Amino acid sequence: MARMTMIQSIRSAMDVAMGRDENVVVFGEDVGFFGGVFRCTQGLQEKYGSQRCFDAPISETGIIGAAVGMAVYGIRPCVEIQFADYVYPGFDQIASEAARIRYRSNNDFTVPMVVRMPTGGGIFGGQTHSQSPEALFAHISGIKTVIPSNPYDAKGLLIASIEDEDPVMFLEPKRLYNGPFDGHHDRPVTPWSKHELGEVPEDHYTVPLGKAAVRREGADVTMLVYGTMVYVAEAAAEETGIDAEIIDLRTLLPLDMETIEESVKKTGRCVIVHEATRTCGYGAELAAIVAENCFYHLEAPVIRVTGYDTPYPHAHEWDYFPGPKRVGDALKKVMEAA
């Protein structure tokens, strides 16, 4: 075991995957010699050569389109989009192509590829370096959408994604790269070295896609969260003293519906938190699933705490970010309901 940041564990995942399977290739903007703007691919080119880890032109259409073609060929591309905000030029290749090639060819062609991208705010990235587009991906049938919340999961989920036979969108909450973040932006940063989930095996292991993790067991209310919001939820539960059960979804699609339903049926209350905008956000799907499957167990309306339906503002980052105060208020509200 070693102490790793999420950057190091993601790098270790690619290193392990490339070491085990020569079909794994890594490319994207600045990922080659330099090792990526967040350094996630640092050293991979040196270790595996420039044919397996290389710089790409600034063209998300090209990066993702090339990855689709390569995956169809039979190799396993794991490409980096520099920021999730930049993925849109490649969207057609994801939504119309990668997602449907298995289906439309009746299994004749398949696309085992991973598209990694840093997501979310909290780093003063403004509206073009802070977006959380996960709901856009989760809406598309034929792809999987994964969002880890800690170094251990990030490595295990990324290896599982690279080994998966279907296309995976792998969103990395960039505010978590160097440490857990509970939304108290005015407090000192906690490094991963001080967190138990910063303990990461150096060798191969996987965390299965489609399985949520219960981060905190509780009896009063179920909190459905992923990525950075796991730590905000933990802080809110602690600060309000409400006995919340915190479920880290880890994979948005396929979704671990059983764990969610079991928990909500037990607690009778549900608060959903995400950083992405609210309208048609992933929380809407979660709320609908809870309503459809747990309605007669509910003792209060389901509440969403989310980013507002505005672009991510630069100066007002912390007013926009759903921090522990807003989440705590939602917990209190849901507990006060009859």
Next chain:
Amino acid sequence: MSKGSGETPPLSLYVPEPEFRPGDKPDFSNVPIPKAGAAQRPPVDVEAGDIRDLAYTIIRVMNREGEAVGPWADALTDEEVKEGLEDMMRVRAFDARMTMAQRQGKTSFYMQCLGEEAIACAFSKVLQRGDMNFPTYRQQGLLLSTDYPMSDMINQIYSNAADPLQGRQLPIMYSSKEHGFFTISGNLATQFMQGVGWAMASAIKGDTKIATAWIGEGSTAENDFHAGLVFASTYRAPVVLNIVNNQWAISTFQGIARGGAATFASRGLGFGIPSLRVDGNDYLAVYAVAKWATERARMGLGPTLIEHVTYRMGAHSTSDDPSAYRAKEESTSWPLGDPVERLKDYLIKRGVWSDAQHHQMKEMLESQVAEAQKQAEKNGTLHDGPHSSPATMFDDVYKDMPLHLRRQRQEAGF
């Protein structure tokens, strides 16, 4: 910022228009058609900048007398040429029959490639098992010139119980890995970039396989086209990039996508990609250029861009009526002629073919297609069925069916 003199005239938007619209008498005498045999044939390791002329001319082999002339006249045997003629005539017979089947209500949709048969049929002859085409919807010749069963194509067109794609795809969106035919997408141009990626993978693996990517002239305006050129150029991908310029993108004439450039082929020059323009209605010229370009790819010399100059003689699809937007006699006035007639004339001139043989072959192919259709209809048609079970709708979205899809299938009662 200066205040400006106020002396310049008001600006106006320039919107290109085709020369002829319905009611006009088309006259293509101003379209420069270079003499057959006039274009140079460079060595395959040439630099793009040294053959700029080939991106602006039209490489032609068959002259008006039906003779093969010049440096691109390749050593195809008479038997090989006859086979090429048969391939093209098979495509034409197939298209005619399927267009009719659509009119008879046996399927919802069909797209013919009337007038463009030479391009895919000739190109397929230089490909090898293991190579991969990333085609558009008008390259049925790539399958019909191989041993892919015609009845399976019709099963697909009918979305019937034997459809290899289980009724999931619009008619003519075939897929066959075994026959080097990548699954067709209705989203234009995406395959162009994918073909480049596929070729890069072959190079990464140290294999010997090459890719061909296909695109229509209208779709070259899509970003995938430009991304494809950048990636192919940067990584010297073993790929042949084909633009089929059939002059019309549904109702939009080629000038809307081409803009101020003289030719589509010339787009490749800025990327340092050897770019050639070929007479797409000249089977022998397409074959020679395809052979040249695939040889470059196989030798690791990188990509080649080819603009096949042709004309879409038919409607865009069975849902289209070109009389609403283009002059009626355009297809017959088109100066590059009919690819089938031209190859027939060549063989007759060689003394190895006759009108009687030609007629006999046409009848033979028509009955071949009719027989395949009969076989396919045993498996049903779109409207009369049978189809694959609706339960299959939920299969193959993912390798393993996730819980939410299992629940939806249950909900649907399958």
